[in-house]
Amino acid sequence: MFKDLFRSKQKYVTIRQREVPESALHATETVKKELPDGLWVKCEKCNQMIYHKDLVKNLKVCPKCQYHFRIGAWERINYLLDPGSFQELFANITSGDPINFPGYREKLEQVRKATELKEGVVTGVGKIGGVPLALGVMDFRFIGGSMGSAVGEKLVRIFEYAAEHELPVVTFAVSGGARMHEGILSLMQMAATCQALSRVAEKGLLYISVLTDPTTGGVFASFASQGDIIIAEPGALIGFAGARVIQQTTRQTLPPGFQRSEFLLEHGMIDLIVNRKELRNTLARLLRYHQRRKRVINQ
Amino acid sequence: MKNGSKYSLDFERPLKELEKRIEEIRLFAEEKQIDMSEEIARIEEKARSLKVEIFKNLTPWQKVQIARHPKRPTFLEYIELIFDGFIELHGDRLYRDDPALVGGLAYLADIPVTILGHQKGRDTKENIYRNFGMPHPEGYRKAIRLMKQAEKFGRPIITFVDVAGAYPGKEAEERGQGEAVAKAIMEMTVLKVPIVVVITGEGGSGGALAIGVGDRILMLENAYYSVISPEGCASILWKDASRAAEAAEALRITAEDLLAVEVIDEIIPEPLGGAHTNPEEMAGTIKERILENLNAIIDLDPNELLTKRYQKFRRLGRYVEE
Numbered sequence: 001m002f003k004d005l006f007r008s009k010q011k012y013v014t015i016r017q018r019e020v021p022e023s024a025l026h027a028t029e030t031v032k033k034e035l036p037d038g039l040w041v042k043c044e045k046c047n048q049m050i051y052h053k054d055l056v057k058n059l060k061v062c063p064k065c066q067y068h069f070r071i072g073a074w075e076r077i078n079y080l081l082d083p084g085s086f087q088e089l090f091a092n093i094t095s096g097d098p099i100n101f102p103g104y105r106e107k108l109e110q111v112r113k114a115t116e117l118k119e120g121v122v123t124g125v126g127k128i129g130g131v132p133l134a135l136g137v138m139d140f141r142f143i144g145g146s147m148g149s150a151v152g153e154k155l156v157r158i159f160e161y162a163a164e165h166e167l168p169v170v171t172f173a174v175s176g177g178a179r180m181h182e183g184i185l186s187l188m189q190m191a192a193t194c195q196a197l198s199r200v201a202e203k204g205l206l207y208i209s210v211l212t213d214p215t216t217g218g219v220f221a222s223f224a225s226q227g228d229i230i231i232a233e234p235g236a237l238i239g240f241a242g243a244r245v246i247q248q249t250t251r252q253t254l255p256p257g258f259q260r261s262e263f264l265l266e267h268g269m270i271d272l273i274v275n276r277k278e279l280r281n282t283l284a285r286l287l288r289y290h291q292r293r294k295r296v297i298n299q
Numbered sequence: 300m301k302n303g304s305k306y307s308l309d310f311e312r313p314l315k316e317l318e319k320r321i322e323e324i325r326l327f328a329e330e331k332q333i334d335m336s337e338e339i340a341r342i343e344e345k346a347r348s349l350k351v352e353i354f355k356n357l358t359p360w361q362k363v364q365i366a367r368h369p370k371r372p373t374f375l376e377y378i379e380l381i382f383d384g385f386i387e388l389h390g391d392r393l394y395r396d397d398p399a400l401v402g403g404l405a406y407l408a409d410i411p412v413t414i415l416g417h418q419k420g421r422d423t424k425e426n427i428y429r430n431f432g433m434p435h436p437e438g439y440r441k442a443i444r445l446m447k448q449a450e451k452f453g454r455p456i457i458t459f460v461d462v463a464g465a466y467p468g469k470e471a472e473e474r475g476q477g478e479a480v481a482k483a484i485m486e487m488t489v490l491k492v493p494i495v496v497v498i499t500g501e502g503g504s505g506g507a508l509a510i511g512v513g514d515r516i517l518m519l520e521n522a523y524y525s526v527i528s529p530e531g532c533a534s535i536l537w538k539d540a541s542r543a544a545e546a547a548e549a550l551r552i553t554a555e556d557l558l559a560v561e562v563i564d565e566i567i568p569e570p571l572g573g574a575h576t577n578p579e580e581m582a583g584t585i586k587e588r589i590l591e592n593l594n595a596i597i598d599l600d601p602n603e604l605l606t607k608r609y610q611k612f613r614r615l616g617r618y619v620e621e
Contacts (some may be wrong), residue, residue: 241467
């Protein structure tokens, strides 16, 4: 259903990125190199040439038009969390090839080599503005951020961990949807993540879902749309069905800006649109709002 | 209802030819006043064993075709044949009533239950009215409303899944299709009443799962349940939707495949030739299987029920843990 995402004409250049915070900021996925040495990149939206170092310094947001380039999970964790506070959890959970799907093993191997990521989501705990939280950050480079058994399991575990340790949860979604290479097992992750989230809710804990470009299909139609507070980065593509599928099925013309963050805000589907540069501050404020006073309410 | 021969499927053609031949001989014998009963019996026997042979060895793609058969019984027909005293309840109280998803109150044997299901049309006109059984967000929001109502009054919930997918349309997106599907899934994971799900035809991805979370998941022999349509998968994977048969194979979407990975609990056998060849028999079997499964869980303590449901969906992933 989400073939337009996977079929995207853009080719993303990926360079080595280790799972260590310091080096992660130099990854340049989603950024088209215009010159061989990668000194300059062209903004995909306004076509301006941007000095690469400036783009990185600006958290991969175009300084001229505010276009938000896609960024990797580790880059996000780096700019977002209090320095040195992140502790990765459940990194030992990775995808197998449960239904022997044609080409899946090779694909996994290739993606792991190219991205040095083990799976499509990084999970762990850390602090933002001094407030401890549990975190799940997806990475589009890993088979389009698709959710298979391992991504689902890692999210379920971080939700369960949050419920057990009474931590607020923040997820960063970026995904084309369910990972079809695992067939029905991927679909079941929608149920698994939702029910784990209900444990977080039962404990009265805050769940903030941040939607980034793109968040579609089975990820949007499960945990990502169930935040107590839903935030989107500007201009992100967010929706259930892909535009191409909609056009093929309905022959409808889709308005400009269809399924973009601003469209969702207008239709009442999200709470806030926050520029990446403001995100850390906004999250810190929201988290502080929900910090518990010690047993005042319940006793 | 008789199986209209104009809807016969490709792989049934040899069978249809035999049946046609039997008919011809019968007419000929009648016309000429000669006894050809032996000849007819011989061909009939041949047709019977051919039918068994064909339906024993269906490929996943052939099953998809049976699941999508235009004469396959729909939810409203099953309601008629399985439940008593159905009262349809309408609307999501937010926007409108969605005829693609039908719900209401009914008795199963003498148990009051809430029933919900996708409703495809039985002809072109009805298909247009019911949007080919593909709900908009308001359909799922109606489902959520009726499920919460069932919980309030302690009624078990029975759902019938038969959907190509939640509707992919402009208005559906504007009204939050993703959110509606997610909310329905989320609610079903915590509803304190027993839920039995029957996948009767197409189990089309999120649109199916949105009323497909439960304590017992039953599936008709020729139904399919998949994360993506075989056509969609083929066009992403091989840029060629016509390779859907291969994709149907690769995705493991048949009842047998799903039983093997414990996504479903039980396969409900269909009459030889598919559910549409004998809806009454099909409905009878479904009723019996729902009753047996519901009886096994109806008296469980709600906490135990929810714990078991949680564990059921908790262990469906297959991953590597180093």
